[in-house]
Amino acid sequence: MVIRFRDYSKRLSDFEQEILVRCPQCDRIAKILTVNSEQSSLSSIKRIICQHCSYTKQQSNVAKGKLALRLWQNNYMAPRNSSYGILDHFFGLPLWLQTSCCGHVLWAYNEAHLNFLESYVQSKLRERLPDETLGWHNGSLASRLPRWIKLTQHREKVLQKIQQLKHSL
Numbered sequence: 001m002v003i004r005f006r007d008y009s010k011r012l013s014d015f016e017q018e019i020l021v022r023c024p025q026c027d028r029i030a031k032i033l034t035v036n037s038e039q040s041s042l043s044s045i046k047r048i049i050c051q052h053c054s055y056t057k058q059q060s061n062v063a064k065g066k067l068a069l070r071l072w073q074n075n076y077m078a079p080r081n082s083s084y085g086i087l088d089h090f091f092g093l094p095l096w097l098q099t100s101c102c103g104h105v106l107w108a109y110n111e112a113h114l115n116f117l118e119s120y121v122q123s124k125l126r127e128r129l130p131d132e133t134l135g136w137h138n139g140s141l142a143s144r145l146p147r148w149i150k151l152t153q154h155r156e157k158v159l160q161k162i163q164q165l166k167h168s169l
């Protein structure tokens, strides 16, 4: 059976509602959640919560949301530091889901994001259909994935690494 991929409406920001990171206090898995403010649906507050040690912190965040897209456009690069790898762009904490793969870093915000990458990589037929409201456009996550993830020869390796990341949840 040919697995088709048609989900070209997803954007990176669709996965930002929950970002899994390494807790700065106990080094275990913590979540960054989006709390929408009452004043405006455009301004949202990001809150980090660790269920292991009760660490919590929050910050309002409007401008930094745009940074995510810029990072994406820069060939799937996110801020790095030498010992922790890819950092989230709200609090600067290491992403929980990241691993080296094919000479690059494979990373995801959460399980839904991992599933999205998996279904893309698994598909042999990647159909692009025009968006209902926008028509043909390049804003979708799938159309912005880095080339190395799309390469057929990397398929098995990428899928294997995605499975490894899922086991760390």
Ligand SMILES: [Zn+2]
Pocket: 023, 024, 025, 026, 027, 028, 030, 050, 051, 052, 053, 054, 055
């Ligand atoms: Zn903690």
